Amino acid sequence: MANVNFYATLCPGLEDVAAEEIEKLGGRVIEIRQNKGRVFFEGSRKMIPAINSYSRILERLNVLLYRGRFSDLNEIYSAVKKLDFEFLKRKTFAVRSMRTGVHNFTSVDVARVAGQAVIDSFMESYRERLKVNLNAPDVIVRVEVVDDELFVGVDTTGDDALHKRWWRVYNHPAHLNATIACAMLILAEWNVKKSLIDPMCGSGTIPIEAALMGRNVPNRRSFAYQKLCNSDLGFGESKKKMELYGVEKFRKHLEGAIRNAENAGVADTVTFSQGDATKIEGIYDVIITNPPYGLRIWKKGMIRKLYEKFAEAARDCMHDESRLVVITVEHRIFRDCASKVGLSLLHERFVKYGGLLTKVMVYSLI
Numbered sequence: 001m002a003n004v005n006f007y008a009t010l011c012p013g014l015e016d017v018a019a020e021e022i023e024k025l026g027g028r029v030i031e032i033r034q035n036k037g038r039v040f041f042e043g044s045r046k047m048i049p050a051i052n053s054y055s056r057i058l059e060r061l062n063v064l065l066y067r068g069r070f071s072d073l074n075e076i077y078s079a080v081k082k083l084d085f086e087f088l089k090r091k092t093f094a095v096r097s098m099r100t101g102v103h104n105f106t107s108v109d110v111a112r113v114a115g116q117a118v119i120d121s122f123m124e125s126y127r128e129r130l131k132v133n134l135n136a137p138d139v140i141v142r143v144e145v146v147d148d149e150l151f152v153g154v155d156t157t158g159d160d161a162l163h164k165r166w167w168r169v170y171n172h173p174a175h176l177n178a179t180i181a182c183a184m185l186i187l188a189e190w191n192v193k194k195s196l197i198d199p200m201c202g203s204g205t206i207p208i209e210a211a212l213m214g215r216n217v218p219n220r221r222s223f224a225y226q227k228l229c230n231s232d233l234g235f236g237e238s239k240k241k242m243e244l245y246g247v248e249k250f251r252k253h254l255e256g257a258i259r260n261a262e263n264a265g266v267a268d269t270v271t272f273s274q275g276d277a278t279k280i281e282g283i284y285d286v287i288i289t290n291p292p293y294g295l296r297i298w299k300k301g302m303i304r305k306l307y308e309k310f311a312e313a314a315r316d317c318m319h320d321e322s323r324l325v326v327i328t329v330e331h332r333i334f335r336d337c338a339s340k341v342g343l344s345l346l347h348e349r350f351v352k353y354g355g356l357l358t359k360v361m362v363y364s365l366i
């Protein structure tokens, strides 16, 4: 079977982690767009259900139909019109567009022009007018403009990107994007044999994702590609014993985390308790957390105090091989607090999400 070209989108800053995951799932990475949230790769069609079900890091998987430079809307129309849309036979479709950079047109213009080009191309080749269905199309054609580059693809994931996890019934106001939680688990080199604690767990994203990853539970059982082609994938979940803890100060969030874990089917695997991150006890192989950033009610002074006390408590819960992974917008403050208590910074990177520029930092005791 001939290989297909794909491009995946994800949180900018996690491209290398995503590329490694893609290769593990059978893809051959061709290009990584560092800090742009895009990875291009090739692989067999079988990868489509595998990636949509099992990727922990990607947000969306598209089959790449075209990429090239353009200068105006006319060139977008011409590029799209040249493509073969045979796969849309007897299907409804919608164009979803995205635009970043400086242009004298909007993303709505891109969708309008590209949509017309798809209809005209199909009419010319197959003498039939395609049906548009903007709300529930059989097929989503993605047309993305990034500066002077145009990407046209078929969305195999659907309108709900993969970071939207099925288990989330309690929505913490500042919950962590689950794909970033998984990237932090990977950067911490966590595996099922290692004990893990999130001492400011909010709605439980980090330990819940660890439990699901450890048991090999798919992220999705349904995605857009199934409307294009019947695909069935055997799901190989396995019950594994794991030592996972979530600690949260506020009862409301704690109860939400427990409800999320129950819905995820991992309530028997993660132990949640109400407590204070600055007073945690015990020794853990991995500590991963997403502390408050001080963007809402928290003031900078309060953040520094919390980070200072937490860094000290975390250090006392680590052994020589332990890893502490923290994500925060206030990375300078955390770096300062961590170095004051003698933690060693092994790795740091910027990760963009929800309009925030955060840093993920990995520490060890020595």
Ligand SMILES: C[S@@+](CC[C@H](N)C(=O)[O-])C[C@H]1O[C@@H](n2cnc3c(N)ncnc32)[C@H](O)[C@@H]1O
Pocket: 172, 174, 175, 176, 177, 199, 200, 201, 202, 203, 204, 205, 206, 247, 248, 249, 250, 253, 275, 276, 277, 278, 290, 291, 292, 293, 306
């Ligand atoms: C950014 S949120 C974490 C969100 C979480 N990662 C999720 O996905 O839902 C930070 C959490 O830390 C909690 N928190 C703040 N100070 C704490 C402390 N001293 N001990 C434990 N939890 C604390 C807050 O109540 C909040 O739920």
